[in-house]
Amino acid sequence: MSSSSTSVVNYTYVGYDELDSYLKQRRNKSLLGFLTRYREVIVSSLTFSAISHWKDLDNTWSTRFLHEAKRIDRSNFARLEKKIKMERSRHEKDLESFWCDLVQECRIKQDISEHQAEKDRYLQIISNLEIQIQAESTDLSQLTKKWHLKKILLDNDDDYDERPYFFLDIPNFGEASGPSHNGQQQIPEDLGEADNNRYTDLGE
Structure with a gap:
């Protein structure tokens, strides 16, 4: 029962396949060698x-x-276990350096991910x-053009600002044309030539 439970755990962690392959293929097995390779x-x-203590x-x-x-390989396990125990004791500083650098790398990657x-x-x-x-710039430009056009008409016609409905004379900003006789919108090609006939009835 415990063997089955342990087997499930060992077959799920990242790095299991690499560890399994290493132990099966390498004749001279080393914990530090495995860690460095993978x-x-x-x-x-x-x-x-x-991430915890190294x-x-x-x-x-x-x-x-x-x-x-x-x-x-159960038959050679006792010898390998003794070898790994000695390796961990002899290379404790190397293992500490390995794990501390790895922890630092993980933290840096996490910081980069958060900053990104x-x-x-x-x-x-x-x-x-x-x-x-x-x-907003488009709206501003349209408003500016609208009132610039009114100013041009004022500059070219002294009586223009005294006519009724002056503020209704120019089409709303954003439109491509002004009113004409057929009901379509058309801006005069020559803004200096105001159509006085358009205001004949209004001026009476």
Whole structure:
């Protein structure tokens, strides 16, 4: 029962396939050698929330290493277990350096991921603001053109501002044309030639 439960656990962690392959193919097995060869896989197996003290990580992977080695080759396990124990004692500083650097790398990657997400959020805000500014600039330009056209008509006709409905004379901004005799909108080609006949009835 315990063997079945342990087997399920060992077949689910990231890096199991690499560990299994290493132990089956390498004649001269080494914990530090395995960790160094498959460092990127081990890095990918960690999450920021799961990062703990380097000794906890070292114990976890040494336990996995020995557990899988025992499953693959029980007859030589005692000798390998003794070798790994000596290796961990002899290379404690190297293992500490390995795990501390790995933990730091994971934290840096997490920071980069968070900062990238924040950058993307600000870029989206900037993009939305640019769209809003463009729309508002278009509205502003149309308003400016509307009143600039009225000013031109005033400058070219001294009596223009005294006529009734002066403010209804120019089409609303955004329209491409003004009123004409057939009901269509048409802006006079020569703004200096105001159509006085248009105001004959209104001026009486």
